Amino acid sequence: MWGDLMNFLDLQLNISLKNSLNSLDKGNRMPHALIISGGSEDDRKALCDHLAAWAVCSSDGDRPCGDCKNCKNAFDRAHSDVYFAKGSGKTKIYKAEELRDIIRDASIKPNQADRKVFIFEECDKKLSEISQNILLKTLEEPPQDILFILTCENSKNLLETIRSRSVTLNLGDEKEVVGKSKELAEEILSSMLMSSEIELMRATYKLGDRFSALETLESIVIMLRDGLCTQSGFAPENNTEIAEKLCRKLTKAQFLELIEITNSAQLRINQNVSLELVGTWLCSQYRKTVW
Ligand SMILES: [Zn+2]
Known part of the structure; x- marks a missing residue:
């Protein structure tokens, strides 16, 4: 349950985001890809770390518990099953080679946790269309125990095909239907x-x-x-x-x-x-x- 998570997640969550998080948590429905959009970069980072910890936490109760080894390592960004794409060059772009390495790695079982998490931050600046298409192939037939987390300023900057295979968590400031x-x-x-x-x-x-x-x-x-x-x-x-x-x-x-x-x-x-x-x-x- 997210009750605890909300407490130590120091963010103002809007109602639709709370609903999305709750429905994610309900019945252990784990999607293969999450997009975190809107809000500030720091807010996106905070939510991203919590979701990564949630994905690897070994507690039977509320997740993330914040106490188990999996949680602690995840919050320290030092968990062997939580991989942050590094990017290369000055702009830290996620190049096709790195994407291919990640996808190869995604088919190998996790080390400590029940699943592997791969994180791509600030995708509107760093994940090119070519790289998105490489990722898309894996999203079409994802390995069971995988979670991709993509953060971006605006999810509309990502390919529609990626968005439609992901659950988007919007921290706000994205256009609403009016x-x-x-x-x-x-x-x-x-x-x-x-x-x-x-x-x-x-x-x-x-x-x-x-x-x-x-x-x-x-x-x-x-x-x-x-x-x-x-x-x-x-x-x-x-x-x-x-x-x-x-x-x-x-x-x-x-x-x-x-x-x-x-x-x-x-x-x-x-x-x-x-x-x-x-x-x-x-x-x-x-x-x-x-x-
Ligand atoms: Zn835990």
Whole structure:
């Protein structure tokens, strides 16, 4: 249980983060990858150390107990099963070679604890797209006793494919679903679920100017990710009605595809493709995936 952890974790945790931590802890559901985003670098470090200790702690009661040898070594950043990626060069970039070494090591059993933890800090600056793709291959078929922890300022700087296979713990300051963009995002997703072509066209037609279109699409991505989270048994960042509706109708594969389609639409808008074309394209892709 996290009761104790919260006490000696000297951080102000927001409600959605508390929910995520609790659902992680419940029933020993250990994901293979956690992303810690938002907050300050020190806050991310503190949460990262606690999660690493939680993963290796040998207590049968509250974890991390802070007392066992595994915990103590983990908090000292000196545990043989908790590996901090080192990075190389001046910028401390995590290079492909290091990633490959880590992945090879991940398939070998842990030394003292029940699992191995690999930590990549400040990924938005240090984990390139190439390295993320190497990591992704392992996340697709992860060894049982592995936990990757990635910290970053903003999880949106990581590949969507990495994010959708991880549980994101947000310390705050990341954009939340709000206002008008939220309403329109809900409308688009609802009409997509209703399988009504006209309704869907009508809704995407309202995307408006580039700025609000990007905002709406971002809201759609957040809602889809929340739906995917709910379906995988983790607490979503925002508790929206639409996430539950999506969850009842869509498969995991459909969720992942819809997220990728929405990301491509954002990219097209950023590349100055006309909004009308993007809207029409989005409609047809959504239809193809869901109907
Ligand atoms: Zn312990």
